[in-house]
Amino acid sequence: MRDEVSLIKACIQQNRAAQKKLYELYSPKMLGVCYRYAASKEEAEDMLQEGFIRAFQKLDTFRFQGSFEGWLRRIIVNTAINILRKYQNLKYECDIESAGNTPAASGDAITSMYTKEVIELIRALPNGYRTVLNLYAVEGYSHREIADMLGINESSSRSQYTRAKTLLTKRLEELEAFGVKDHAGISLP
Amino acid sequence: MREFRFHKSFEDELAKKADQFSMQPSSRLWDGVESGLNKGAAVKARIKLAGIGSGITLIALLAILIWRNNDHSTSKALGDKGVLPPTSLNIPAELQQQSAPAPVIPGIEQSEKNTSIPSAVKTIKAEGSIASIPSKEQASSQNRMESSSIAYNRFHIDKPELNPGKGNKQNYRIKSQNYTDGWNLMVQAGANYNYRNLNTANPYADEVKSTRDRTDRYLAGLAINARVRYFWSERVSFSTGINYRQTGERIAIQEADTSPYYNALFNEYHYSEKSVYRPGQTTTFTNRYHQIEIPLMIHFSRTIHGRLGVSSGIGLAAVYSFSNHYKLYDYRVYHYATAPIFLRNFNLALQGQLMAEYRLNSRFMLQAGIDASYNMLSTYADYYPINQKQYSVGGMLGVQWRFKGQ
Numbered sequence: 001m002r003d004e005v006s007l008i009k010a011c012i013q014q015n016r017a018a019q020k021k022l023y024e025l026y027s028p029k030m031l032g033v034c035y036r037y038a039a040s041k042e043e044a045e046d047m048l049q050e051g052f053i054r055a056f057q058k059l060d061t062f063r064f065q066g067s068f069e070g071w072l073r074r075i076i077v078n079t080a081i082n083i084l085r086k087y088q089n090l091k092y093e094c095d096i097e098s099a100g101n102t103p104a105a106s107g108d109a110i111t112s113m114y115t116k117e118v119i120e121l122i123r124a125l126p127n128g129y130r131t132v133l134n135l136y137a138v139e140g141y142s143h144r145e146i147a148d149m150l151g152i153n154e155s156s157s158r159s160q161y162t163r164a165k166t167l168l169t170k171r172l173e174e175l176e177a178f179g180v181k182d183h184a185g186i187s188l189p
Numbered sequence: 190m191r192e193f194r195f196h197k198s199f200e201d202e203l204a205k206k207a208d209q210f211s212m213q214p215s216s217r218l219w220d221g222v223e224s225g226l227n228k229g230a231a232v233k234a235r236i237k238l239a240g241i242g243s244g245i246t247l248i249a250l251l252a253i254l255i256w257r258n259n260d261h262s263t264s265k266a267l268g269d270k271g272v273l274p275p276t277s278l279n280i281p282a283e284l285q286q287q288s289a290p291a292p293v294i295p296g297i298e299q300s301e302k303n304t305s306i307p308s309a310v311k312t313i314k315a316e317g318s319i320a321s322i323p324s325k326e327q328a329s330s331q332n333r334m335e336s337s338s339i340a341y342n343r344f345h346i347d348k349p350e351l352n353p354g355k356g357n358k359q360n361y362r363i364k365s366q367n368y369t370d371g372w373n374l375m376v377q378a379g380a381n382y383n384y385r386n387l388n389t390a391n392p393y394a395d396e397v398k399s400t401r402d403r404t405d406r407y408l409a410g411l412a413i414n415a416r417v418r419y420f421w422s423e424r425v426s427f428s429t430g431i432n433y434r435q436t437g438e439r440i441a442i443q444e445a446d447t448s449p450y451y452n453a454l455f456n457e458y459h460y461s462e463k464s465v466y467r468p469g470q471t472t473t474f475t476n477r478y479h480q481i482e483i484p485l486m487i488h489f490s491r492t493i494h495g496r497l498g499v500s501s502g503i504g505l506a507a508v509y510s511f512s513n514h515y516k517l518y519d520y521r522v523y524h525y526a527t528a529p530i531f532l533r534n535f536n537l538a539l540q541g542q543l544m545a546e547y548r549l550n551s552r553f554m555l556q557a558g559i560d561a562s563y564n565m566l567s568t569y570a571d572y573y574p575i576n577q578k579q580y581s582v583g584g585m586l587g588v589q590w591r592f593k594g595q
Contacts, residue, residue, distance in 0.1 A: 014230070016223065023219055028211040035212055045218055053225040053571075118206040137200040138207040165199070 004068060012060050019056055026069065027052070030076045036122055036134050037080040051079035077139055081149055084131060113175070121171055129164035136161050217391065221574055224390040228571035235565070239505065239537055246485060253421055374590045375428060377414040379560060381583025382407050383436045385568070387575065394574040404446050408475065410435030412560060412583060418488070426488045432506065434562060436579040437477035443470070478532075478568070478579065482506040484540055496548040500556075501541070508536040508564065537565045544585065556587035 007025075010018035031048050038044035055075045062071055122130060135141045135149065136157070143161070147154040384407045389398050416430030486504030493499055510532065544558030561582045568577040 014226075016226075019226070020219060020223075023222060027214050027218070031212040031214045032207075032210040035210075036207060041212075044212075045214055048214060049218055049221045049225065052222045053229065056222075056226055057229060113206070115206050115209045118203065119210050122203075122207070133203075134207075137203045140204070 033076055034080050047080040047083055051076035128160055132160040133164040220391040225571050373418040375416045375418045377585045377587030379583050379585035381410050381412050381581045383410050383581045385438050386578045390574040404440050406439040406441045408437045408439050424490050428486045432482040434480045436581050440474045441471045478510050481509045498546045500544045500546050503541045506538040506540050508538050510534050539563045552591045554589040560585040
C-alpha cells in the first residue's frame with residue numbers, strides 16, 4: 001500500500017518509469033473493463049489508452065482517501081462511455097411499459113460459467129443494452145446516474161437494463177441447454 | 190452508488206465474474222500512452238509560450254497606440270501645421286522691433302539666420318502663400334517651414350506647396366500617408382490549395398502513413414478574411430479580425446490500393462469492394478475541415494512605384510474547427526467514419542501574406558497576392574499516434590477601406 005502511494009506520488013511528478021510501472025500494474029484489469037464496453041479489442045485498447053492518458057493528467061486530483069483502483073476505474077469507465085457516446089449513435093428509446101416482465105434470473109447459471117464466457121455473453125448484447133448492463137450490474141451505478149452519464153431518461157435506463165437482463169437470461173438458458181463447457185463460438189482475441 | 194436489488198444474486202454474480210476478468214494489452218500500447226503524455230506536455234508548453242507571446246504583442250500594440258495618441262495630441266496642440274498658428278503668435282508691441290534669433294539651419298549663412306522677425310511674419314497665414322514675404326526674410330521663413338515639415342507632413346500632406354510634382358515617388362510617398370494613417374477595414378477572399386504534413390508518433394502507425402502517402406491528394410478550398418488594419422507608420426501596420434478557411438485533403442483510392450484500412454472504410458459506408466476498386470478508375474473520399482480563425486498579424490509595406498506597393502505580413506492565429514466533414518479512418522476506420530472524436534477543435538496557426546497593393550484614391554486600396562497558413566498542432570487529438578498538420582496556400586483578392594484617420 002505504501003509502495004503504491006509512493007508510486008502514485010512519483011507519477012504526479014511526471015516520472016515516466018513510475019507511470020509505466022503503474023500502467024503495467026493496472027492495465028490488464030482496466031483492459032478487461034474496457035473490453036466489456038467495446039465492440040472489439042482494438043476499440044478497448046483505444047479506450048484504455050485514452051483513459052490512462054486522462055488518468056495521468058488528472059492524477060494530482062487523487063486525494064489518497066479511497067482505493068486508487070476504484071478512482072482509476074471510474075476514469076476508465078467515463079472515458080469508455082464518452083468514446084461510445086461519440087463514436088456510436090447510441091439510442092435508448094424504450095419506454096418502461098414496453099420492456100415487459102423480467103424473468104427472475106438466477107445467479108447460479110452465471111456462477112457455473114467460466115469468466116470468459118460471461119464476458120463474451122455481455123459483449124454479444126446490443127450496444128445500448130450492454131452499456132446499461134455494465135454500468136448498473138457491474139459498476140453499480142444507479143439508473144439516475146446512468147441516465148445522467150448517457151444523456152437519457154431514467155426510465156429508458158431501467159427499460160434497457162430489463163431488456164438486457166431478459167436477453168442475457170435467454171442466452172444463459174440456451175447455453176445451459178447445450179452445456180456451457182462445450183459451447184463453441186466464444187473466443188477471445 | 191449500488192442500489193438495493195431484489196435479484197441480488199444475478200447482479201452480484203455478474204459483477205464478481207466481471208471483476209475477475211483481465212486481459213493483457215498489446216506491448217505497443219504503452220508507446221501510445223507515453224506519446225500522448227509527451228504531446229500533452231508539449232502542447233501545454235506551446236500554449237503557455239503562445240500566451241506569453243500574445244500578451245507581449247498585445248502590450249506592445251497598446252503601448253504603440255497610446256504613444257501614437259499622445260504624439261498626435263502634442264502635434265495638434267501646436268496647430269494643424271505642426272507650427273504655432275498665426276493667432277498664437279501673440280507678440281507684444283514692445284518686442285516686435287527686437288531681434289529674435291532664428292533657428293540654426295545648416296547651409297544657411299549666419300547673417301541670414303540672425304535676421305530679425307519683421308512684422309510681415311505675423312501676416313503669414315497657414316494656408317497662404319509665402320510670395321508676399323519680403324525677399325530678405327523669405328529664405329529664413331522658408332527654412333523654418335521646411336524644418337517643421339516632418340510634423341507638417343504627418344497631418345497635412347496634400348498641401349500643394351509641399352508636393353514636388355505628380356508622378357514623383359517622394360511626392361506619392363508623402364501622399365500615401367493619407368491612406369495608411371489610422372484604421373482601415375480589409376476584406377479579402379480567395380481560393381486555396383490544401384494538404385497535410387503527416388507524421389507518426391510510433392511505429393504502430395507507420396503503415397497508416399505509408400498507405401495515406403500513397404493515396405492522399407490535395408483539396409481545393411476557399412478562404413475569406415475580414416480584418417481591421419492599423420497603420421503604426423507608413424511601413425508598419427497590424428491587423429486582426431476573423432477568417433474563414435476550408436482545409437483538408439482527398440483520398441483517392443485505386444484498384445491497386447488494397448488496404449485493410451480502406452476495406453473497413455468501405456464497410457462503414459456499405460460499399461462493396463467491387464464498387465470502389467474499379468479498374469482504371471479512382472474513388473475519392475473527401476476530408477474537409479471548416480475553420481474560423483482570429484489572426485494577429487504584423488505587416489510591412491513598401492511603395493514600389495506610384496500608387497503600387499507591396500505588403501508582407503506574418504502572424505499567429507487562434508483556430509477553431511467548427512465543422513468536420515470526415516470520411517476517413519486510417520487504421521481503425523469504424524471510429525473515424527462515424528464520429529471524429531479525436532479531431533482537435535482548437536489549433537494554433539502560423540500565417541503569412543504577400544500582397545501587391547494598388548491605391549485607388551484616398552480611401553480605397555485594391556490587394557492581390559498570396560496567403561498561407563500552417564496549423565502548428567495536429568488535426569487529431571494529442572493521444573493519437575498520427576500527427577497530421579494541415580496547411581493551406583492560396584491566392585487572395587481584397588479591398589481595403591480607410592474608415593478612420595486624419
